[in-house]
Amino acid sequence: MMNLIREIWQSIVRRDPLSTDKGKSELVFLNVWLHIHPAKVKKENMKFRHTFYLGFITFFLFLILLTTGIALMVYYRPYPPQAYQDMKDLQFVVFMGPFLRNMHRWAAHGMVICVFLHMCRVFYTGSYKRPRQFNWVIGVLLLLVTLSLSFTGYLLPWDQLAYWAITVGTNIGSYAPLIGGQLRELLLGGHSVGEGALIRFYVLHVAVLPAVMILLTIVHFWRVRKDGGLSRPVWKLEPKKTETLVTIGAPAQIAALQAAAASKDKTYGLMEVVSGKPIFETVTPDEEEDTVFSYPYAFVREAVVLMATVTTIMTMSLFLNAPLEELANPAKTPNPAKAPWYFLGLQELVSHSAFLGGVVAPALMVLMLLAIPYLDRNPSRRTGDRKLILWLFTIFVVANLVLIVVGTFFRGPGWALVPPWVHVVAGAE
Amino acid sequence: MNRREFFKISWGAVGIGALISGVGVSLAAVLRFLTPSVFYEPPQSFKIGEPGDFPFGPPTFLVAEKIFVFRDREKGFAVASAVCTHLGCTVAHFSSDQRFHCPCHGSVFAADGSVQHGPAPRALDWFEVTMARDGRLLVNKDKVVPPNYRLMV
Numbered sequence: 001m002m003n004l005i006r007e008i009w010q011s012i013v014r015r016d017p018l019s020t021d022k023g024k025s026e027l028v029f030l031n032v033w034l035h036i037h038p039a040k041v042k043k044e045n046m047k048f049r050h051t052f053y054l055g056f057i058t059f060f061l062f063l064i065l066l067t068t069g070i071a072l073m074v075y076y077r078p079y080p081p082q083a084y085q086d087m088k089d090l091q092f093v094v095f096m097g098p099f100l101r102n103m104h105r106w107a108a109h110g111m112v113i114c115v116f117l118h119m120c121r122v123f124y125t126g127s128y129k130r131p132r133q134f135n136w137v138i139g140v141l142l143l144l145v146t147l148s149l150s151f152t153g154y155l156l157p158w159d160q161l162a163y164w165a166i167t168v169g170t171n172i173g174s175y176a177p178l179i180g181g182q183l184r185e186l187l188l189g190g191h192s193v194g195e196g197a198l199i200r201f202y203v204l205h206v207a208v209l210p211a212v213m214i215l216l217t218i219v220h221f222w223r224v225r226k227d228g229g230l231s232r233p234v235w236k237l238e239p240k241k242t243e244t245l246v247t248i249g250a251p252a253q254i255a256a257l258q259a260a261a262a263s264k265d266k267t268y269g270l271m272e273v274v275s276g277k278p279i280f281e282t283v284t285p286d287e288e289e290d291t292v293f294s295y296p297y298a299f300v301r302e303a304v305v306l307m308a309t310v311t312t313i314m315t316m317s318l319f320l321n322a323p324l325e326e327l328a329n330p331a332k333t334p335n336p337a338k339a340p341w342y343f344l345g346l347q348e349l350v351s352h353s354a355f356l357g358g359v360v361a362p363a364l365m366v367l368m369l370l371a372i373p374y375l376d377r378n379p380s381r382r383t384g385d386r387k388l389i390l391w392l393f394t395i396f397v398v399a400n401l402v403l404i405v406v407g408t409f410f411r412g413p414g415w416a417l418v419p420p421w422v423h424v425v426a427g428a429e
Numbered sequence: 430m431n432r433r434e435f436f437k438i439s440w441g442a443v444g445i446g447a448l449i450s451g452v453g454v455s456l457a458a459v460l461r462f463l464t465p466s467v468f469y470e471p472p473q474s475f476k477i478g479e480p481g482d483f484p485f486g487p488p489t490f491l492v493a494e495k496i497f498v499f500r501d502r503e504k505g506f507a508v509a510s511a512v513c514t515h516l517g518c519t520v521a522h523f524s525s526d527q528r529f530h531c532p533c534h535g536s537v538f539a540a541d542g543s544v545q546h547g548p549a550p551r552a553l554d555w556f557e558v559t560m561a562r563d564g565r566l567l568v569n570k571d572k573v574v575p576p577n578y579r580l581m582v
Contacts, residue, residue: 164518164533167517167518168518168533171515186460186463190465190468190470191468191470196469330493331490331495332492333518333519333521333532336532350516351534351547354516355550415535416535
């Protein structure tokens with residue numbers, strides 16, 4: 001009996017015990033879910049103050065969004081009057097309905113924030129530089145997909161907020177030269193936001209965009225892994241040439257490594273081919289001291305971040321309710337009508353000029369972000385060598401934040417400039 | 430070029446050509462598929478009622494059609510669009526200042542629909558209004574008319 005249990009266990013877990021180094025390596029190599037990790041990580045690269053774990057948090061928020069999103073689909077019909085009724089059911093009738101909807105909402109907001117902060121972190125640490133240029137581009141695309149998911153999700157409750165945010169948002173798109181009008185018609189499946197638009201946004205939100213997001217995320221992670229894992233913290237960058245190099249994971253003498261003859265009673269397999277920094281990595285002595293097995297060092301940290309993320313979103317969802325306004329009314333525009341907060345900077349620009357602010361400025365911003373790793377020819381990642389570009393990026397970030405803050409807090413009825421501490425009663429109808 | 434090379438290149442060209450045309454036709458078909466053949470939307474031309482239904486003075490706002498119906502004792506009927514030319518929000522007509530105000534980005538339109546303030550790129554549309562055979566007013570949103578257009582009844 002004990003033998004049978006042991007046999008079953010060993011058919012599932014085929015690695016050596018985790019008390020051995022071989023077991024710790026095999027835990028990673030032999031597990032389809034864990035093998036995106038390297039068997040060993042550098043402690044210093046996993047430091048909180050290097051990455052703030054923003055990439056992990058973003059990914060975990062996406063997992064929350066996937067699971068709660070699938071749950072919400074069970075009680076949602078993407079058709080105009082029913083869609084809003086279903087939101088009301090989720091609010092008052094469905095068991096745990098408000099909790100799930102709140103989690104979906106707050107995780108979505110959190111993901112927008114964390115993607116943006118993650119981008120800032122990668123920029124400030126210069127981690128988009130060679131060989132990671134294209135992964136930065138993938139990251140910018142992931143930011144755009146995140147915003148598209150937020151935008152398409154915004155229409156689904158079919159309340160006043162949803163209806164008018166999407167009316168304004170899709171009209172911005174129609175200012176794009178040549179194709180703008182057709183693009184909007186294609187997106188809405190009609191000439192105005194109606195039932196055709198709702199089903200199209202639903203399909204984009206629950207099928208097309210999540211698929212794109214998952215595919216791009218896989219490429220993003222794969223490239224991080226192939227480029228040698230997390231980037232080296234800036235404070236660990238040393239002038240290379242003065243260091244003596246040693247080889248870890250293999251005998252110090254290269255000659256000795258060549259001399260080792262293949263044993264006849266073992267099967268050899270090629271684990272992986274990595275250009276630049278292979279498993280037998282050439283590192284500084286300082287780096288060698290820094291290297292530990294991923295199990296448990298990295299996995300424990302990831303688990304803690306996962307639990308902290310889930311706990312935070314759950315706690316928020318207990319106390320803060322996602323807003324739901326009255327049923328969408330095409331005849332009555334709320335005053336002021338505001339887009340979701342992350343688009344309020346855009347709306348602020350649009351209030352000055354729909355074409356310049358709504359099409360030219362965002363297009364230039366995206367192009368600039370995409371081009372950063374190719375325009376920045378400076379090979380150094382050290383803060384002191386990058387003063388100008390750090391200032392430029394900081395101005396870009398602050399300008400975005402100021403526009404969002406102005407759009408969110410300083411715009412009152414009729415989009416008039418009203419400070420948040422002044423209470424205004426909406427003008428006469 | 431010998432016979433073997435000739436066929437290799439020829440068949441390669443045929444293959445690539447077939448691939449490109451196949452993908453092209455498929456993309457065109459997908460685009461056409463995504464464009465609705467029928468719009469289940471309200472018609473652009475519709476009757477709004479008899480002249481007597483509309484009072485003199487402040488305009489009547491028709492919710493579903495998104496239009497203002499003006500009736501003036503001397504000048505007659507005129508129909509203005511309630512859709513802001515900026516980003517499609519519904520404007521409100523304030524009787525206090527006789528102007529149209531957009532709640533989204535603060536555009537203000539004068540009594541004749543021209544832009545006075547804000548980001549709107551052009552004036553509000555005025556639509557043709559005629560008398561149908563059955564004595565009801567017929568509005569045609571496909572026919573934009575100058576702001577001084579009036580229908581005398």
